[in-house]
Amino acid sequence: MARVKLYALTTCSHCKRTKKLLDEHGVDYDCLDVDLTQGEAREQAIAEVKRYNPSCSFPTLVIGDKVIVGYRENEIKEALGL
Amino acid sequence: MTPEKLYQALKKSQEPKGYFFNRDRELVMDLLQALLTNKQRYGYMACPCRLASGDRKQDADIICPCVYREADVAEYGSCYCGLYVSREWNQGEIPHQYVPERRPLERLLG
Numbered sequence: 001m002a003r004v005k006l007y008a009l010t011t012c013s014h015c016k017r018t019k020k021l022l023d024e025h026g027v028d029y030d031c032l033d034v035d036l037t038q039g040e041a042r043e044q045a046i047a048e049v050k051r052y053n054p055s056c057s058f059p060t061l062v063i064g065d066k067v068i069v070g071y072r073e074n075e076i077k078e079a080l081g082l
Numbered sequence: 083m084t085p086e087k088l089y090q091a092l093k094k095s096q097e098p099k100g101y102f103f104n105r106d107r108e109l110v111m112d113l114l115q116a117l118l119t120n121k122q123r124y125g126y127m128a129c130p131c132r133l134a135s136g137d138r139k140q141d142a143d144i145i146c147p148c149v150y151r152e153a154d155v156a157e158y159g160s161c162y163c164g165l166y167v168s169r170e171w172n173q174g175e176i177p178h179q180y181v182p183e184r185r186p187l188e189r190l191l192g
Contacts, residue, residue, distance in 0.1 A: 011116035011130040013109050013163070034133055046133070046191070056190055057183035058131060070180045 002064025004029035004080075007049045010036060014071035015059040021073060025082050034058070085114040101147070101155065101166040113165045117146055131163035132183075133190060140192045143185065150184040 006022065008015035010033045022029050034045045046056060052067045053060040061068045063079045089110065093103060103110045116130030128134035129144040143149045151161040158181045159171030170176045 009131065009133060011119055013112045013116070014131060016112070050187075055183040055185075055187055056133070058133065070182075072180060 001028070002066075003062075004064075005062045006031045007045070007052075007058060007060040007062075008033055009058045012058055017071045018059045018061060018076070021071075021076060025077075025080065027080060083118060085111050085118065088114045088118065096147070096166065100168065101151065101161075102169055102172055104160070104164050104167050105172045106164070109164060113163055129163060132185065135190075135192055137192065140189070143189055148185075154181050154184060 004022070004027055006015075006018060006029055008019065008031060019031065032045055032048075034042065034049065037045045049058075049060050050056050052062050053069050055069075057069060059069070059071060061076060063076075066079045068075050068079060089103065092114075096102075113130050117127040120126070120128040120130060120134060124134050124136050124138070124141070126138050126141065127146045128141050129146050129148050132144045132148075134141050134144070138145075147166065148162065151166055154161045155166060155168050155171075158179055159168040159176045160166070160178070160181055162181050162183065162185075164181070168176070171178065
């Protein structure tokens with residue numbers, strides 16, 4: 001299974017829906033809530049997100065080498081083979 | 083202030099301007115709660131779906147209602163986070179599309 005990483009904000013409903021979708025399907029993923037980071041860790045997190053998503057918006061979901069920006073249910077399911 | 087009170091207050095001031103709350107009540111209440119959370123955290127209602135800096139001046143463009151709402155609702159019928167929509171959007175007369183981030187990256191990086 002491809003590595004799955006979600007960059008999110010704890011206040012963002014679309015990020016919450018993405019987490020819910022992943023949880024409901026038992027997907028194993030890492031999640032980084034960037035709004036909870038500070039200082040050096042935040043700068044690093046922003047740099048990381050920017051690498052995958054130049055506009056640094058949320059949610060940014062990385063599935064292997066595929067990047068999905070925004071809560072796009074069909075695209076996410078397809079990329080996960082669900 | 084509760085999300086419900088915020089809902090009533092904003093509904094009165096925003097609807098006459100043509101901005102309606104999303105018919106998805108659960109989403110709206112979630113976003114209004116998030117605005118109150120951000121008000122507590124930063125002292126201003128930073129957009130729940132954008133990374134706030136904590137610096138009010140730097141985030142002036144994303145204090146809800148954000149400066150991008152007008153163009154986003156005009157183009158997509160919905161603001162970036164889906165809190166405010168057009169009448170047509172709510173009535174399903176236009177497609178519900180993903181609204182891409184309009185905010186320039188430079189504003190985020192400060």
